[in-house]
Amino acid sequence: MIVALIFSIMFSLAVGIAAARNRRAEAIIIPLLDVLQSIPILGFFPFVILGIADVIPGPAGTDLAVIFLIFTSMSWNICFGVYEAVKSIPQDYIDLSFMSNTGTLQRVVSLYIPASLSRIAYNTQISWAVGLFYLISSEVITTATSGTLPVRGIGVDIFTYGIQHDSTAYYSCLGLLVVAVVIWQFIFLREFSLWAEKYRFGDVPQGGHKDWLMRRYSWISERSLSKLFLIRPGKGVTAFTSSLSRYRRGLKYALLILFLVFLAFLVATEANLMRTSHHSFNLSAVLSAAPADEAFILVGLAYSFVRIWYVYFICVLVALPVGILIALHEKAYNTLIPVIETIASVPSTALLPALVPFTMIAGSYAGELTAAMVIFLGMVWYILFNVMAGIRTLPGDLFELKRSLKVTAAQAWRNIYLPAVATAFVTGSITAVGAAWNTLIVAEFFGSKGQAPLTQVGQGIGKIIVIATDGCLTNGQPNALYAANPTLCGMITANNGAGDGLVLTLAVLSMTVLVVAFNLIVWRRVYHFVTKRYAYNR
Amino acid sequence: MASGFPSLGRDVVNRAVATQAGTGQTDSVAPPPSGLAQTNPSPVIDVEHVSLSYKMDKADFPVLVDVSVTAYRNEFLMITGPSGCGKSTLLRIIAGLTKPTGGEVKFLGTPITEPRTDIAMIFQNFVLLPWKTSIDNVMFGLSSRQDLSEDRKKEIAENALEQVGLEGFEHVYPGELSGGMKQRVGIARALALEPKVLLMDEPFSSLDDLTAERLRKEIYSLLINPESPIQTVIMISHNVEEIVELADRAVVLSARPGRVVADLPIDLPRPRSRKAEEFQDWVDKLYSFLA
Numbered sequence: 001m002i003v004a005l006i007f008s009i010m011f012s013l014a015v016g017i018a019a020a021r022n023r024r025a026e027a028i029i030i031p032l033l034d035v036l037q038s039i040p041i042l043g044f045f046p047f048v049i050l051g052i053a054d055v056i057p058g059p060a061g062t063d064l065a066v067i068f069l070i071f072t073s074m075s076w077n078i079c080f081g082v083y084e085a086v087k088s089i090p091q092d093y094i095d096l097s098f099m100s101n102t103g104t105l106q107r108v109v110s111l112y113i114p115a116s117l118s119r120i121a122y123n124t125q126i127s128w129a130v131g132l133f134y135l136i137s138s139e140v141i142t143t144a145t146s147g148t149l150p151v152r153g154i155g156v157d158i159f160t161y162g163i164q165h166d167s168t169a170y171y172s173c174l175g176l177l178v179v180a181v182v183i184w185q186f187i188f189l190r191e192f193s194l195w196a197e198k199y200r201f202g203d204v205p206q207g208g209h210k211d212w213l214m215r216r217y218s219w220i221s222e223r224s225l226s227k228l229f230l231i232r233p234g235k236g237v238t239a240f241t242s243s244l245s246r247y248r249r250g251l252k253y254a255l256l257i258l259f260l261v262f263l264a265f266l267v268a269t270e271a272n273l274m275r276t277s278h279h280s281f282n283l284s285a286v287l288s289a290a291p292a293d294e295a296f297i298l299v300g301l302a303y304s305f306v307r308i309w310y311v312y313f314i315c316v317l318v319a320l321p322v323g324i325l326i327a328l329h330e331k332a333y334n335t336l337i338p339v340i341e342t343i344a345s346v347p348s349t350a351l352l353p354a355l356v357p358f359t360m361i362a363g364s365y366a367g368e369l370t371a372a373m374v375i376f377l378g379m380v381w382y383i384l385f386n387v388m389a390g391i392r393t394l395p396g397d398l399f400e401l402k403r404s405l406k407v408t409a410a411q412a413w414r415n416i417y418l419p420a421v422a423t424a425f426v427t428g429s430i431t432a433v434g435a436a437w438n439t440l441i442v443a444e445f446f447g448s449k450g451q452a453p454l455t456q457v458g459q460g461i462g463k464i465i466v467i468a469t470d471g472c473l474t475n476g477q478p479n480a481l482y483a484a485n486p487t488l489c490g491m492i493t494a495n496n497g498a499g500d501g502l503v504l505t506l507a508v509l510s511m512t513v514l515v516v517a518f519n520l521i522v523w524r525r526v527y528h529f530v531t532k533r534y535a536y537n538r
Numbered sequence: 539m540a541s542g543f544p545s546l547g548r549d550v551v552n553r554a555v556a557t558q559a560g561t562g563q564t565d566s567v568a569p570p571p572s573g574l575a576q577t578n579p580s581p582v583i584d585v586e587h588v589s590l591s592y593k594m595d596k597a598d599f600p601v602l603v604d605v606s607v608t609a610y611r612n613e614f615l616m617i618t619g620p621s622g623c624g625k626s627t628l629l630r631i632i633a634g635l636t637k638p639t640g641g642e643v644k645f646l647g648t649p650i651t652e653p654r655t656d657i658a659m660i661f662q663n664f665v666l667l668p669w670k671t672s673i674d675n676v677m678f679g680l681s682s683r684q685d686l687s688e689d690r691k692k693e694i695a696e697n698a699l700e701q702v703g704l705e706g707f708e709h710v711y712p713g714e715l716s717g718g719m720k721q722r723v724g725i726a727r728a729l730a731l732e733p734k735v736l737l738m739d740e741p742f743s744s745l746d747d748l749t750a751e752r753l754r755k756e757i758y759s760l761l762i763n764p765e766s767p768i769q770t771v772i773m774i775s776h777n778v779e780e781i782v783e784l785a786d787r788a789v790v791l792s793a794r795p796g797r798v799v800a801d802l803p804i805d806l807p808r809p810r811s812r813k814a815e816e817f818q819d820w821v822d823k824l825y826s827f828l829a
Contacts, residue, residue, distance in 0.1 A: 395663070395665075397661050397662075397663060397665045398665055400630070400635050400659070400661075400665075401659075401661065401665045403635055403652075403653050404633055404634075404635060404653040404657075404658070404659045405653075405655070405678070405679055405681055405682060405731075406653060406654075406655055406681070406682040407678075407681045407682065408681070411681050415667065415670070415678060415681075416667065419667070419669045422669075533669055534668070534669050535668070
């Protein structure tokens with residue numbers, strides 16, 4: 001994890017600074033990062049593993065793959081942070097550094113890096129949690145797909161014990177994870193961000209007008225894990241919504257499409273590495289993929305899409321009112337925040353094995369229920385924390401107005417609270433849904449290579465992806481996995497035996513296209529509308 | 539002089555003659571002067587020995603100490619003092635938004651324990667809901683009037699906006715309004731409830747000088763209007779010239795913790811001109827208390 005973090009920071013600094021200082025670089029890098037940020041990372045993980053594992057076999061290879069994945073997940077966030085920070089350095093400071101005749105390296109060290117530090121620290125907290133999620137998930141997937149275990153990892157342990165139904169071991173691992181997260185947060189991350197605070201430009205923004213009262217509680221509310229979830233939805237979304245000349249916007253879209261095509265080629269090449277048979281992969285094979293192949297992929301995609309949205313709906317029903325209620329009451333907020341944060345910091349995929357015994361009661365719907373719960377637990381925090389932040393950043397005199405006009409509670413909710421959290425809610429939703437896609441890949445199908453799964457849903461793109469990576473045959477013979485999913489496996493193994501690169505490519509590609517297209521078409525418009533109408537600027 | 543705030547100034551002058559207010563005595567609860575049975579000024583807001591302290595880290599942090607002020611009918615009272623002296627806090631106690639730790643405030647004899655719709659507040663930062671148009675914001679001010687129909691509320695809101703000169707701007711969002719216009723919406727919202735007491739917390743300090751001056755004159759003429767239900771106005775200000783221009787009486791608080799340091803009836807005849815020598819004298823006098 002730490003290795004990945006260090007690489008992330010170095011990478012982000014390089015890219016972020018370049019993007020902020022060079023307009024041409026900016027035009028290319030920012031849309032690129034936005035796309036990269038919205039692509040469900042776990043979808044590409046199988047390729048990464050197999051690609052790297054081919055080059056560097058054994059546990060070292062898988063370790064590297066995991067690190068790379070975590071690096072990927074962490075970087076974009078930190079990168080955007082650096083970009084934002086460097087862009088907002090007051091021009092005076094930049095002029096000063098040029099006048100002082102410093103060389104580029106010196107400038108980087110003395111100006112850009114300190115300027116970015118507080119953002120990096122802040123985003124590191126977020127990225128850490130994100131990285132942790134991917135750590136667990138990737139360790140799970142690695143074990144599942146390649147059969148090779150990374151050398152050490154709590155994700156591995158959780159997975160193994162979970163699969164083996166070894167409750168005590170599993171729960172103790174889980175507990176250890178939670179404890180580790182909390183301790184790490186307080187010892188390192190908190191100190192890091194406190195240290196970086198001194199590098200801020202201008203005033204360090206503090207709480208509200210009750211600052212001196214809150215100082216006692218500030219160590220909870222200010223340096224808290226809740227910051228993990230207060231993500232602005234990829235500066236990329238705002239970058240996309242910024243008013244640009246038509247030409248610039250066209251360029252962005254063109255780049256986007258180009259990038260997707262390039263990605264497709266990349267993916268296809270990787271898939272090629274997986275093929276054991278003589279089946280050579282070429283573009284015409286992809287293009288002439290039999291309708292049968294496409295159909296079940298799209299069906300799976302549709303199921304997953306619907307799944308995400310009904311879970312989202314439940315999340316909103318829960319998180320929106322609860323978030324507002326908690327945020328309105330100071331005492332409740334201060335007591336509950338540490339509790340909520342601790343629960344939220346545990347990656348939901350780690351909890352999956354724990355849920356399975358309980359969901360058995362749902363009978364044939366158990367798999368669906370488990371998946372729904374895991375996705376819910378992955379999504380809800382984003383909405384909850386953002387909504388709470390939305391309320392807490394409201395100016396105090398708004399509440400005074402409400403009381404002085406004798407506004408009833410119902411009127412207050414309709415006219416004040418709900419509109420006020422609108423922007424924060426959308427922000428949280430965008431991130432939540434993005435997280436959901438990633439969670440889905442693990443939640444829909446959880447099992448060891450070649451064995452019957454611990455839990456699985458009826459239909460879903462995540463499931464297709466994992467099965468297509470695993471393959472349903474062991475030594476050419478249908479295995480337990482095949483037995484659990486005869487129809488699906490039948491379709492997947494139609495082309496070859498060990499795992500279907502074509503299906504995998506198509507599945508991942510179609511998911512990516514859906515996610516990115518949805519971001520562009522829906523989220524961008526919604527975000528734009530909401531910030532215009534409902535943003536509270538004094 | 540028009541009625542409504544009918545004898546603005548006259549009562550005060552008489553009181554000044556009868557008592558010794560104006561020489562900086564701290565006895566600010568001036569008894570109604572004898573021998574003036576016709577224009578016996580009745581107290582509207584009685585602040586009686588109000589104190590407020592915050593508990594912080596086991597120590598008491600006093601903000602206001604033993605403040606007593608009375609605001610009479612048809613009177614424009616200004617409260618002022620150096621930064622941090624507790625003026626805003628005092629106003630919020632009068633508004634019923636904050637509970638004092640000692641003493642109480644009475645409105646026409648009844649103690650104020652919570653906000654009342656007949657005591658309206660205008661805020662320094664306007665506090666308009668950004669997602670509602672001007673007219674919706676004013677109608678929001680009428681939320682407590684469950685007895686009114688939507689149409690009636692709309693009518694009242696339209697009238698209020700007309701009164702503050704915003705006719706034609708009903709369907710504009712606050713984001714599209716200038717500072718002065720936003721404050722007018724705030725004023726309209728306050729007036730829509732037909733309050734008896736108007737509280738204003740530095741209403742013009744967020745505006746540029748020209749707009750502020752214009753609004754001062756406008757709000758004054760609104761209050762002078764015989765149809766205005768407003769009986770008393772209490773305003774907080776930092777601006778000495780503004781105080782001398784508008785106030786019938788100025789109460790000065792000391793630096794934290796706030797105590798009443800002066801209760802000065804300003805006996806200048808109206809209309810008041812900034813260029814007049816007496817005006818400047820009053821300004822100097824006030825400065826001497828604030829310095």
